[in-house]
Amino acid sequence: MAILDILKLPDSRLKQVSQPVTQFDAALQHFIADLEATRQAGPSAVGIAAPQVACFQRMVIVDVSGRPKTPNHGYLVLINPEIVHWEGHAIGREGCLSVPDYTGNVIRATAIRLRAQDCDGQLHEFEMEGYEARAVQHEMDHLDGLLFVDRVVSRRTDLYRRKSARLD
Amino acid sequence: MAAWNMLTLVGADRSGIVAQVTRTLYQLGGNLGEASMIRLGGNFTIMLMVRGDFSTEAMLEALAPVSAKLDLRVHVDAVRGELHQHQVPNFQVRVNGADRAGIVAEVTAILAALGFNILELDSNVAGEVNQPLYLMNIQGFCDAPLKALENALAPLIAQGVAVTVTPLELMIG
Numbered sequence: 001m002a003i004l005d006i007l008k009l010p011d012s013r014l015k016q017v018s019q020p021v022t023q024f025d026a027a028l029q030h031f032i033a034d035l036e037a038t039r040q041a042g043p044s045a046v047g048i049a050a051p052q053v054a055c056f057q058r059m060v061i062v063d064v065s066g067r068p069k070t071p072n073h074g075y076l077v078l079i080n081p082e083i084v085h086w087e088g089h090a091i092g093r094e095g096c097l098s099v100p101d102y103t104g105n106v107i108r109a110t111a112i113r114l115r116a117q118d119c120d121g122q123l124h125e126f127e128m129e130g131y132e133a134r135a136v137q138h139e140m141d142h143l144d145g146l147l148f149v150d151r152v153v154s155r156r157t158d159l160y161r162r163k164s165a166r167l168d
Numbered sequence: 169m170a171a172w173n174m175l176t177l178v179g180a181d182r183s184g185i186v187a188q189v190t191r192t193l194y195q196l197g198g199n200l201g202e203a204s205m206i207r208l209g210g211n212f213t214i215m216l217m218v219r220g221d222f223s224t225e226a227m228l229e230a231l232a233p234v235s236a237k238l239d240l241r242v243h244v245d246a247v248r249g250e251l252h253q254h255q256v257p258n259f260q261v262r263v264n265g266a267d268r269a270g271i272v273a274e275v276t277a278i279l280a281a282l283g284f285n286i287l288e289l290d291s292n293v294a295g296e297v298n299q300p301l302y303l304m305n306i307q308g309f310c311d312a313p314l315k316a317l318e319n320a321l322a323p324l325i326a327q328g329v330a331v332t333v334t335p336l337e338l339m340i341g
């Protein structure tokens with residue numbers, strides 16, 4: 001296994017839209033192993049997307065199982081993932097392997113239903129919530145050339161205040 | 169590289185303040201670092217890290233025409249400190265209630281006693297003119313567990329101040 005180089009802002013390749021995966025072969029398994037090794041070599045990332053290592057194909061890895069008290073589906077390889085349902089929204093703080101030394105608040109859906117293929121091309125459906133759902137949304141943004149810095153809300157944008165405002 | 173200065177500007181809010189101040193600094197050869205700029209009670213306030221090969225006197229002199237034109241009060245301090253020193257908050261504290269004297273001091277004294285380091289604080293007086301509502305939002309870092317923060321704040325909550333503490337979970341991906 002190899003640790004791959006991570007693209008970092010302002011590298012414009014991070015804005016590229018990735019293409020669907022069509023070949024579920026040995027080369028793909030090999031790449032996924034390298035991608036996971038790269039994730040684990042970084043600063044405690046719970047996810048990584050293929051375009052972060054300059055492979056512009058629609059695949060991400062998410063694994064939030066290392067966090068205490070966090071509902072999760074374990075180690076997930078999500079290929080050609082698609083969110084088919086969103087629910088709720090919450091602010092949470094995010095950072096990114098491709099944006100060192102910066103974190104910011106981002107609004108994400110609190111629950112999602114997701115369809116994705118695995119390494120062998122088998123289709124699966126997942127119901128996810130909270131931290132895991134946030135991680136998946138962050139990684140899937142990478143596939144569309146979007147970074148969390150494109151979604152950061154001002155420190156004064158407080159969901160709590162928005163909710164109170166809505167009650168009026 | 170020259171050392172950083174902290175430039176503080178305050179004046180009645182109007183459009184164009186940021187554009188004119190930053191253009192002046194750019195023409196002087198200044199580099200900008202981290203900044204916080206926000207409207208507070210009808211004033212526009214700027215805290216801005218600036219450095220360059222010039223004295224603080226030269227910076228003030230360069231800014232004089234703009235600050236005179238826009239009626240800004242300007243202050244510069246040489247500061248220690250560097251970029252890339254970010255700290256990530258792990259707790260958010262929200263306070264709201266009837267506006268009353270001492271509320272900020274009471275909440276922050278409790279937090280300070282637990283070693284809570286405030287990284288960001290913004291507060292607002294909202295509501296109606298005759299029934300002001302005080303809102304405060306703090307993000308900071310504390311080694312103490314959530315339970316310890318909640319227990320320490322409990323007496324204040326018993327007095328009717330709405331204080332909530334939420335852990336902030338950083339997600340890196």
Ligand SMILES: [Zn+2]
Nearest residue numbers: 096097098341
């Ligand atoms: Zn990322």
